[in-house]
Amino acid sequence: MITLNRSQVIGAEFPDEDTVRFNGIQDDHIYSMEINMDVRIADGKILAIEGIMKRYTNFVCPEAVPVLQTAVGVSLREEGWERRIMKEIGRKGCEHFAEIIIECGHCLDQARLSKAIWEVLEKDPGTDQEQFIQSWIDEHPENQLA
Numbered sequence: 001m002i003t004l005n006r007s008q009v010i011g012a013e014f015p016d017e018d019t020v021r022f023n024g025i026q027d028d029h030i031y032s033m034e035i036n037m038d039v040r041i042a043d044g045k046i047l048a049i050e051g052i053m054k055r056y057t058n059f060v061c062p063e064a065v066p067v068l069q070t071a072v073g074v075s076l077r078e079e080g081w082e083r084r085i086m087k088e089i090g091r092k093g094c095e096h097f098a099e100i101i102i103e104c105g106h107c108l109d110q111a112r113l114s115k116a117i118w119e120v121l122e123k124d125p126g127t128d129q130e131q132f133i134q135s136w137i138d139e140h141p142e143n144q145l146a
Contacts, residue, residue: 004028010103012111018042020111024100031055035068035100044076044108051097067093076105077142109143 006028013021015038024035032055038048051068053061070088074081082102090098116136120127137143 008100008103010100010107012104012107012114014111014115019047020108020115022104022107022111024104026096026100027055030057031096033094033096033100035097035104037071037101037104039076039104039108041112044078044081044105046071046074046076046101048072049101051094053094061094064089064094064097068097071101076108081105106144109140112140112143113137 006026008024008026010025011023013023015021018041020039020041022035022037022039024037026033032053034052034054036050036052037046039045040047049068049071051065053065056062067089070092071085074084074088078084082105085101085105086095086098089101113133113136117129117132120132121129
């Protein structure tokens with residue numbers, strides 16, 4: 001019997017007020033890859049990216065690491081950004097790296113909301129979180145959480 005178990009984990013931190021730093025890991029019994037990516041919060045633009053191939057199947061796989069630099073400048077807010085990442089990173093480099101970048105992009109608004117909740121609770125621990133979340137979503141029409 002053939003089995004597959006793939007894990008993908010995305011983490012986010014805020015090194016400064018303007019940037020979210022994503023760490024994405026994809027791991028299964030064949031592949032293990034990691035992406036570190038800085039994104040400007042205001043417009044979703046990828047500012048910096050690095051990739052690490054920990055486990056791979058083919059000697060050409062590491063050649064996909066430099067291809068990641070074509071993602072710098074892409075906005076995770078622009079129309080068709082997922083297709084663009086899959087085309088420029090997935091097809092020309094590594095589909096696994098592209099999948100990680102796309103999943104990080106899907107987490108952009110969750111990370112922004114988490115940061116906003118943390119900041120408001122620091123000021124007022126009694127804040128109604130459900131009400132805050134709804135008002136935050138209403139005030140940020142660019143978000144993808146709605």
